[in-house]
Amino acid sequence: HRSFCWEHRPQQALQPRPSQDTTCSICLDTVEDKISYKTMGCPACQDARFHRHCIQRLALHAGTGxxxxxxxxQEPFLTEMLIxxxxxxxxxxxWQSDQEVRPSSDQRHGRCDASRCLxxxxxxxxxxxG
Incomplete structure (x- = not known):
């Protein structure tokens, strides 16, 4: 991982956004009016704003998606978020893994897997x- 001092850290070059809509696109709570360490944006649509912790949580849950x-x-958004x-x-x-791993509620396991079935x-x- 690369690390930077506060003065030389990477910064997003997004256009200023009209101040009437200052909500996080993920949690819908208020975000800062300007891009900062805590408030990030999408370089593709220039419209989305989100808290750093919200987009980090989404990144971990979304994985490859x-x-x-x-x-x-996905691009240039993904590259920008990595930077x-x-x-x-x-x-x-x-959410995809959960659906694939867990059987649906109407399906049942139909075979005994014990080493010695009684x-x-x-x-x-x-x-x-039962």
């Missing part, structure tokens, strides 16, 4: 309830 939450562009020190996960999005009807026997 990380993109601007407003315009949904600005936002850490990314190399995993698939957490069911008299065998490993493949499934009761209607």
């Amino acid at each position: 990380f993109r601007c939450p407003c315009c949904l562009k 600005m020190g936002i850490r990314l996960s190399k995993r698939p999005p957490s 069911c008299l009807r065998g490993r493949e026997h499934v009761e209607a309830n």
